[in-house]
Amino acid sequence: MRNFMPVLVGLSCLHGLLIAAITRVAGSLEPKFNTTAERVVVTEGSRAILPCSMEDLGEQKVIWVNPRKILISYLDRRTIDDHRISVERPYKREWNLLIREVRYNDSGTYECRINTTPKQVKKVTLAVQVPPMILSELSSDRVSLEEGETATLICNVTGIPKPNVTWYKRNSRKIDGKKERIGTEGEVLVIHNVSRMCDDIYECYVDNGVPPAVSKAIRVTVDYAPEVELPNKRIGQSATKETILDCIISANPQAVTEWRRDGKALHKSDKYDIDVFRDEYENSVTLSLRIKNLAKEDYGRYLCMGSNHLGEDQEEMTLYEIFTTTTTTTTTTTTPISTLNTRNPEYRYESDGQVPNNQDPSSPSRNHDYDGGRNGAVGPYAQSSKGDNSGWRPGTSHDANGQPVAGKAEDPYREEKRTQLPTPFKGNDNTWSVSNPNPDYPINGVHPVFTFSTLAYVIITSVVASLHFYV
Structure with a gap:
C-alpha cells in the first residue's frame, strides 16, 4: 500500500487542476442570447408575458428595463414598487417578464439586457388593445326640438384601435320594429329639417374589433302643433237613439282636447259620455263623444278642438236627423x-x-x-x-x-x-x-x-x- 500512496496523491492533485481549468474555461464562454425583437399584443386587463431566454449565462447578470428606461428587475428580483410585475423562470434558461392586469399605459418597448461587453439586448414590444367605450357625459342622451329644426346627435367614444361608430334608427313606432342604418359612420349624426317622422329612438353602435362592442340609445323628440282629423264630417241618426262622434287629434306634446257645442265645452253628464283613447305610437288621441236619447235640439254642428303651446286646430262635424218611412x-x-x-x-x-x-x-x-x-x-x-x-x-x-x-x-x-x-x-x-x-x-x-x-x-x-x- 505504501507504494501506491504517492500515486493517489498525484491523481488527486491532477483532478483539482482539471476542475479549475474547466471552471476557467466555462467562465470565459459567451452566453447564447436570442436578440430577435418580438411583439406581444394583449387586451387591457389581461396578462402579458414578455419572453427572454439564454444559455451559458455564466457569471453574467440579467436585467429588465421598461419603455421609460427605468430598471424594473435585477436577476429574478423586482426593483420597483409594482406588485403586478415579476420575473418568471419556468425553466433555468428563461427570464420572462410577467405583467398582470395590463393597462394601456403599460404599452411600449421593453429591453432584456445582459451586462456583457458590449452589452446584449433583446427588445419586446407590448401592444395593449382597449375595448370601445362610450363617454356618456360627453354624448347626447335626449334631444328635443321642433319641426323644421336641425338635430345633432353626438356619440363620444374611445378605444384602441380607434372604434368605428355606426348609426341606426330603431323605428319603434312601426309594427315590425326593425331598426335601419342611417347616415354615415362617425361620432356625430346631423338630421336637417326634422319632421314628426323623425321622432324616434336612435342608436350609435361602437366597435373596434376588440370585444365587447357597445351601443347607446339617444331619444329624439319632435314637438309640433295639434292636427285634428274627422273620420266623418257628417253623421246621421234617428231621434230617441244614440250616436258617437269621433275625432283624432295628433300633437306633441299631447294637446288639450274637447268637444264644443254652441261655443260651450261639453262634459260628462246624463246626456253625454266622453272617452279618450291614446295611441302612444302615433302621438295621437281619439276623442269620442257619445250622445244619448237624441232629441230635436241635439241635431246640428259640433266642434272638436285641440291645443298645445305650439298652436291649436279644430274641425266641425254635423249631426243630422234620419227620418224613417213605413x-x-x-x-x-x-x-x-x-x-x-x-x-x-x-x-x-x-x-x-x-x-x-x-x-x-x-x-x-x-x-x-x-x-x-x-x-x-x-x-x-x-x-x-x-x-x-x-x-x-x-x-x-x-x-x-x-x-x-x-x-x-x-x-x-x-x-x-x-x-x-x-x-x-x-x-x-x-x-x-x-x-x-x-x-x-x-x-x-x-x-x-x-x-x-x-x-x-x-x-x-x-x-x-x-x-x-x-x-
Whole structure:
C-alpha cells in the first residue's frame, strides 16, 4: 500500500487542476442570447408575458428595463414598487417578464439586457388593445326640438384601435320594429329639417374589433302643433237613439282636447259620455263623444278642438236627423180555373157571320182564324158557322203556324176557314164561352179566367194577405 500512496496523491492533485481549468474555461464562454425583437399584443386587463431566454449565462447578470428606461428587475428580483410585475423562470434558461392586469399605459418597448461587453439586448414590444367605450357625459342622451329644426346627435367614444361608430334608427313606432342604418359612420349624426317622422329612438353602435362592442340609445323628440282629423264630417241618426262622434287629434306634446257645442265645452253628464283613447305610437288621441236619447235640439254642428303651446286646430262635424218611412205592400195571388198552355193555343171562334169587336171590317166576315199570341204575339184561331154554340175555341187540326197537324182530322161538322186577324184581340161577348180559356187573351180588357168564383177567390186572398201584413 505504501507504494501506491504517492500515486493517489498525484491523481488527486491532477483532478483539482482539471476542475479549475474547466471552471476557467466555462467562465470565459459567451452566453447564447436570442436578440430577435418580438411583439406581444394583449387586451387591457389581461396578462402579458414578455419572453427572454439564454444559455451559458455564466457569471453574467440579467436585467429588465421598461419603455421609460427605468430598471424594473435585477436577476429574478423586482426593483420597483409594482406588485403586478415579476420575473418568471419556468425553466433555468428563461427570464420572462410577467405583467398582470395590463393597462394601456403599460404599452411600449421593453429591453432584456445582459451586462456583457458590449452589452446584449433583446427588445419586446407590448401592444395593449382597449375595448370601445362610450363617454356618456360627453354624448347626447335626449334631444328635443321642433319641426323644421336641425338635430345633432353626438356619440363620444374611445378605444384602441380607434372604434368605428355606426348609426341606426330603431323605428319603434312601426309594427315590425326593425331598426335601419342611417347616415354615415362617425361620432356625430346631423338630421336637417326634422319632421314628426323623425321622432324616434336612435342608436350609435361602437366597435373596434376588440370585444365587447357597445351601443347607446339617444331619444329624439319632435314637438309640433295639434292636427285634428274627422273620420266623418257628417253623421246621421234617428231621434230617441244614440250616436258617437269621433275625432283624432295628433300633437306633441299631447294637446288639450274637447268637444264644443254652441261655443260651450261639453262634459260628462246624463246626456253625454266622453272617452279618450291614446295611441302612444302615433302621438295621437281619439276623442269620442257619445250622445244619448237624441232629441230635436241635439241635431246640428259640433266642434272638436285641440291645443298645445305650439298652436291649436279644430274641425266641425254635423249631426243630422234620419227620418224613417213605413211602406205597406199588398200582394195579390191569382189562381186560374184551368191549366194555362205554355205555347200559344189555337182557338176557334164559332159564330154565324159574327166578327170580333176589333176585327177589321174589310176582313172576311165568316170563317176567320185569329193568330193572337201571348203578350201581344200572334196565335192561330179558327171560326166556324156550324154548330149550336158560337165562340172561339182551341183548334185541333192546325198548329201555331196555321199548318195542318198530321193525324188530326178536320171536324166533319164544321166548315173552317183560317185567316189572320189584327192584334191585340180583345174579343166580344161570345168569347165568354171559350173552352179551356187562356188569361193572355182578354175579353173587352177582362181576362176570361176571371169568372165569378175566381173573382171572389181573389178578393178573399187579398184581404187575408193584408191582414197578415199588419199583424
